[in-house]
Amino acid sequence: MLSRNLQEVIARIEKARIAYSRHHIVKIVAISKYHQVEEIRELYECGQRTFGENKVQDLKAKSEDLENLPLEWHFVGTLQSNKINALLCSPVSLIHSIHSLSIALELEKRLEREKKTLKALLQVNSANEQSKSGFSPNEALEKYIEILEKCPHLKLCGLMSIGAHSEQRSLVQKSFEITQRLFEELKPKGAEILSMGMSGDFEQAIACGSNLVRIGSLLFQKGRFL
Template sequence: MTEGPGLGRAALAARLSAIDERIADAARRANRDASEITRIVVTKFHPASLVRDLHALGVREVGENRQQELTSKASEVSDLDVRWHFIGQAQTNKASAIRRSADAVHSLDRAKLADSLHRVAEDDEPLDVLIQVNLTKDEGRGGIEPADASTLAEHILSLSSLRLRGVMAVAPLDEEPASAFARLRVVADQVRLLEPSATWISAGMTGDFVEAIDAGATHLRIGSAITGPRPDRG
């Protein structure tokens, strides 16, 4: 039996159960069906062995922030039926590597990146993508301005190898998550006017997924609350 660093499978199972209970409670309070909410476990900096442990406990949705880790882990556990979500900032020169390993890209924030992901398509299977929205006033942060999301959505919809699924965002540190996610919900509704099937809202992490559920999040990106502290990379 494999183990994550310092984290036995029993402890991992307990963490998963605790998070799932909190998700179910939050969904109930929001008058939502918890089965419609996807819990993505982010395994940043953890070894592929942890993905195997997670899979043994029923996890099928896994997220990675870095292309190198995504490529490496997806290759190491290619025998498992895991759905890989790329949630980090993407460089256009990494588009081919990302597309080969990812089942969904949550961080599409510019037309140039959409074009790159489309250009490297190797088969007829469309790639699920979400528009990352910048909810901060920092232009250096990843994500497109909310006012420009519809224009980017129209561009993505013109690319046959991409399937627009919805929107993604990270709540700003200097704003209450509830208000930030309410703004994201407005953008999500605008995108759905262009593509009714783009129903995903990827929002909410360990510290704010309850507020994200209240705002209609369909996909939660949860890391340390499940995986435990990230290992020392040094």
């Protein structure tokens, strides 16, 4: 069943990708936060290699249980300063959610002390919703450049945002377009990754230039086809 789910998602991504540009490449992060290591292993056997967790303790525990597999782990949740040490002890490859200057500076301090680097994305609250973390669109460019200058061990390489929480596709579209415009402005600063789109809106996000989609329920659901 998970194999069929993955193939269906890939087919939908391919259609959206080609409609945007045949040269566009889109990577899938399987969001495994509600799922057990057996399901992650099953999806790995179907060909999926990158997984995302939103709790540091879950990322650490699951990566340890699956350390024999060549998986790439992403942290997609809101990071608290008291969880930084635990995160840096895990095999995290990319953190999607740098949501404040203070958390960036805390990470930089620990990374410098441990002589490590970590790739990261700046989170943009493109819909200006109080329920979401991240920088407002008006401050995102300035803060991105400030973090680049002040945090050399935290390797900013793009943006992440969550589409507007709305049934109106036009509002979701607007939130993605705002982040895309910011991303284009940051390309000269080395921005390469635009993480937008989840199970309910990833095709719309790809149409706005997303090259990293975060898919959870569509990949792990059982008992029905997409």
